Structures are given as structure tokens and as C-alpha cells.
Amino acid sequence: MKVLQIGEAPLYLLVRLNRPHVKNAMDGFALGAAAIALAARISAQDSLATQLTKKVMHAPRDSHPLVEQLAQALLIESPEKIARMNAFLDKNRK
Numbered sequence: 001m002k003v004l005q006i007g008e009a010p011l012y013l014l015v016r017l018n019r020p021h022v023k024n025a026m027d028g029f030a031l032g033a034a035a036i037a038l039a040a041r042i043s044a045q046d047s048l049a050t051q052l053t054k055k056v057m058h059a060p061r062d063s064h065p066l067v068e069q070l071a072q073a074l075l076i077e078s079p080e081k082i083a084r085m086n087a088f089l090d091k092n093r094k
Helices: 028-043 047-058 066-076 079-093
Strands: 002-005 011-015 022-027
Touching: 047 066
Parallel strands: none
Antiparallel strands: 002 011, 011 022
């Protein structure tokens, strides 16, 4: 996402870089809280998945979809994914 300031007004837009539409609009005070909430969501995710996502996003265009498939192959057997899947299955069994 990219943060854009609109003129002199304290209005900010969060825009997805890969999609040309506005994700959210907020004033300057709400922007700080939104940034903290987004950082909390990212930090709660599997660190390996976050690292691989950043690498895939920065990979050259002509390397896709191969780099995405490699990242998925690495993550499908990760301990974090297996733990999440087991927790999901255990929850549904009850």
C-alpha cells in the first residue's frame, strides 16, 4: 500500500500499489492508528510467510508465477502452517 497526502488537507488515502483503487481514506490522526493496526496484523503472521511475500513482491515480473509457486511449496510444509491447520481441525472436531 502507498500513502498519499491530498493537497493541504490532512486527508490521507491508502492505495494498493497493484490495484488502482482507494483502499481507505482517513484524517491524519487516524492514519497513525491504522498504521499501527496494520503493523500488528503483519507481525501476527508467520514470519517466514511475510519474508517470502516481500521477496516475491520484489521479484522481477518475468519470474512470476515460478517464484510464487516456489514460495507456496516452501510454506505448505512449514511448522507454522501445520500448527494452524491442526488448530483449525481440532476446533471443528469439537
